[in-house]
Amino acid sequence: MKKLWLRHEMILLVVLVLEILLFNAIGRRFLTADNVANIVRQSVEIGLLALVMTPVILTGGIDLSVGSLLGLCAVTFGMLWGELHWPPWVAATGAVGVGAMGGCVNAALITRLRLPPLIVTLGTFSLFRGLAEALTSGTKAYTNFPASFLALGNSFFLGVPVQAWVFVVVAVAVWLLVHRTTAGRAFRAIGFAPEGARFAGLPVERRIAQAYVLAGAVAGLAAVIFVSRVTEARANAGIGYELAAITAVVLGGTSIFGGVGSVHGTLLGVAAVAVLGNGLSRILSITAFSRELSGILTGALLIVALAAGTLLRRAPGAKGRGRSG
Amino acid sequence: MPDLLRATQLTKSFGAVRALRGVSFDLRAGEVHALLGENGAGKSTLIKVITGAHAPDSGSLEVGGKTVNHFNPREAHRRGIACIYQQPALFPDLSVAENIALRLETPRAWRRVRSASRIARARELLTRIGADIEPRREVRYLSMPEQQLVEIACAIGSGARVVIMDEPTASLTQNEQHLLFAVVRDLRASGVGVIYISHRLEEIFALADRVTVLRDGESVGTNALDSMNESSLIAMMVGREVSHTFPTAEGAPGDVALSLHELGCSASGVHGVSLDVRAGEIVGLAGLVGAGRTELARVLFGLTPADRGEILLNGERVVVADPRTAIAHGVAYVPEDRRRHGVILEMPIAQNMSMAIHGLIFPGGWLRVAAELRLADEFIASLDIKAAGPGAPGASLSGGNQQKVSVARWLATKPRVLILDEPTQGVDVGAKSEIHRIIRQLAQDGLAVLMISSDLPEVLGMSDRIAVMRGGTITTLLDGKPDAHTVMAAALGKEAA
Structure with missing residues (x-):
């Protein structure tokens, strides 16, 4: 066991606390109930994608298609409701189903044809977005959803934004899956040594497929929450979310090579990025500029946090000077 | 003739594990010195100190009569120490000549690459060790022993005086082994000192002049092989006489x-x-x-x-x-x-x-x-x-x-x-x-x-x-x-x- 202080999660927790202290000291109305709810609302969809990206990356894979799939599911949801007049909650189930099917496409290409996940999901990244645009001719947006549905993205339940409850349920479920089940164990084994996992009789293909299908289904769920929050469904929903989710996962200490990582690390990663973005917008009055600065600082945070972790872990061994290789 | 290499009372710990507890070792010019020991006896740590990958906690290392103060791989290379690992570390997509050139040429940016001279030198080195390998072939088309020969060619080309071989025959066939042994004997004849690590006792008896046995991070002793036989050597390694007999079956097999x-x-x-x-x-x-x-x-x-x-x-x-x-x-x-x-x-x-x-x-x-x-x-x-x-x-x-x-x-x-x-x-x-x-x-x-x-x-x-x-x-x-x-x-x- 690594010492607690050297664990990546610990560094990230310190960063997160520093962020909060800093923004609270110099920002305007940062730690208010309103603003905290704001942060939560704005990070739930990316947070959901990051949660289910974690098992995918643990297996040594990657899913670049979840942002596009979110867009496709949002459009599907809009159509099921607007064109076929399904009730919103049935249409939501449909959106999750479409997400799962999108995940199945990724899973089939990766496990049956043995194509690299990066290539497969780069392909479906374009494919899903293209489909979403084709379905709406690129411009059509579905709006005027009933207030009961919009409550999901804009109301409170027990003093907490409604979608935060959904997030908590998914977070607990994914945490249990990764840290307390044989499936989670298999994800790691596959990430460390896919051949070794096969020789141990683990159902390698099935577990990999499950990770991608889960990612797809939750992308569908995130799409429903997204539509409810912004009150419209259109093809450009979730552009760039896949990279934001991967950033949060990697920032959370999950190795891009697979095997190493944790769901709580991912949660801290999501929080650190969300607080940074929001805090900057509170300091800088010109919001357009704060968006760009937030991009720069998120990138810097990612690199600094990973570098700090590597350097800290190396420090005790480095005393002996000798570094092999 | 002075020793090529002399290690005195080397110690090295990793956390609580004392990998070396005062090991002394010497290598003469023109000898094959076998290094033996069970897994975990300290062989790899000793080799890593000699090749500069690890610095010892205490003790001293002399190479060619000069004490080594800075332990890093480049320094070891400069002092003429070369190590040939079980799995050759060559670039599979580059040619043999390019691989040799990468090891031997000083890296400098913006220098013209002279392919012809690289190939000529590679051919010269390979011929010297009696290896029939075309320098223009890509390394990935070479067999494992051929790759090892390329490594040896690199070692000779760099003017190595100390060549370390770590289980070089693990993946070789009988014929390939004989070829390798011939090369090792040539090295010895030319005054190079070879540290030879192997688990195969028959190889050690066929090839080595002296043997040092390590056990639990300590040197059990160094002996000339003329004075040893298999069972005394095994006894040195394990600290007890191991029965060479295999466990036998009792009773008849079932269905x-x-x-x-x-x-x-x-x-x-x-x-x-x-x-x-x-x-x-x-x-x-x-x-x-x-x-x-x-x-x-x-x-x-x-x-x-x-x-x-x-x-x-x-x-x-x-x-x-x-x-x-x-x-x-x-x-x-x-x-x-x-x-x-x-x-x-x-x-x-x-x-x-x-x-x-x-x-x-x-x-x-x-x-x-x-x-x-x-x-x-x-x-x-x-x-x-x-x-x-x-x-x-x-x-x-x-x-x-x-x-x-x-x-x-x-x-x-x-x-x-x-x-x-x-x-x-x-x-x-x-x-x-x-x-x-x-x-x-x-x-x-x-x-x-x-x-x-x-x-x-x-x-x-x-x-x-x-x-x-x-x-x-x-x-x-x-x-x-x-x-x-x-x-x-x-x-x-x-x-x-």
Whole structure:
């Protein structure tokens, strides 16, 4: 066991606390109930994608298609409701189903044809977005959803934004899956040594497929929450979310090579990025500029946090000077 | 003549582990000095100090009469130390000449590359060691021994005075070994000092002038090999006389547990294999490398499923479509490459041991850490696995102990048929006889054991019967205790004299 202080999660927790202290000291109305709810609302969809990206990356894979799939599911949801007049909650189930099917496409290409996940999901990244645009001719947006549905993205339940409850349920479920089940164990084994996992009789293909299908289904769920929050469904929903989710996962200490990582690390990663973005917008009055600065600082945070972790872990061994290789 | 290299009272600790506890060692010009010791005795640490990968905690190292103060690989290289590893570290997509040039030329940006002179020098170096290798060929088309020869050429080209060879013959055939030995003798004749690490005693007696034995981080002694024989050398290594006798079978084997009829798999070149293995019996699978032994094991374990013939387990016809069905039918396979296939090095040994029985000890798919630790503790005790604990990662164990973890994983499945692929490869002498004892005990407990081994004494000593494979099928079945000559003749496809 690594010492607690050297664990990546610990560094990230310190960063997160520093962020909060800093923004609270110099920002305007940062730690208010309103603003905290704001942060939560704005990070739930990316947070959901990051949660289910974690098992995918643990297996040594990657899913670049979840942002596009979110867009496709949002459009599907809009159509099921607007064109076929399904009730919103049935249409939501449909959106999750479409997400799962999108995940199945990724899973089939990766496990049956043995194509690299990066290539497969780069392909479906374009494919899903293209489909979403084709379905709406690129411009059509579905709006005027009933207030009961919009409550999901804009109301409170027990003093907490409604979608935060959904997030908590998914977070607990994914945490249990990764840290307390044989499936989670298999994800790691596959990430460390896919051949070794096969020789141990683990159902390698099935577990990999499950990770991608889960990612797809939750992308569908995130799409429903997204539509409810912004009150419209259109093809450009979730552009760039896949990279934001991967950033949060990697920032959370999950190795891009697979095997190493944790769901709580991912949660801290999501929080650190969300607080940074929001805090900057509170300091800088010109919001357009704060968006760009937030991009720069998120990138810097990612690199600094990973570098700090590597350097800290190396420090005790480095005393002996000798570094092999 | 002064010593090429002299290490005095070197110590080195990693955390609580004292890898070297005051080791002294010297290498003369023009000698082959064998370095022997069980896994974990401190050989690799000593080599890493000499090659500059580790700095010692105390003690001194002199190279060519000068004391080394800065331990780093470049410094060692500058002082004329070259190391040839078991797995050559060449760039597979570059040509032989380019690989040699990368090692020998000082890296400088914006320098013209002179291909012709690179090729000429590579050819000159390769000729000097009697290697018939075309410098323009890409390294990935070379065989393992050819790659080792390229490494040696690099070492000579860099003017190395000290050449370290770490188990260079591990993957070589007999002929290739003879070629390598000739090169080593040439090196010696030209005044180079060779540090030679190997587990194969016969090689050491054939090649080395002196031997230093390490045990538990200490030097047991340095002797001229003229004054030693095999058993005194082994005694030095393990600190006790090891019986060279193999454990013997007691009682008659039981019913046929595994029966193969005309089994074949066109994808892996296995064809027409018929064989019975009884419960309580060890059947040795002998043959040359490439005869199809590992391929047959992979067919039986469902990694490359059979497409012809049938497999009967306890008289019942079964279809083994993948490893999971194999496990369900009670077939276990301890693979040859334990670092890639046998153990997941990054994971704790407890998790490695439970990996093939997730369905059994984790009902409903929920991990039960207590049950897993209990399983690990049992095997750590019963197989006498040397590890910091059940949470120690596989990578922290020595080769022999990793092999025991791999065996434990498969014993946990309570198999009826156990297939072992090179169970003692790269394992030190002490652990080897221990693994032999475990295998015999398992057979005694009623397992049908199919043991693939390229170690002829092991096949002869352990097996109740020997099946010899050649060209993807079993060509000869030998009952009783055949001699080495008969088995080797069968493997080569010749009539026994």
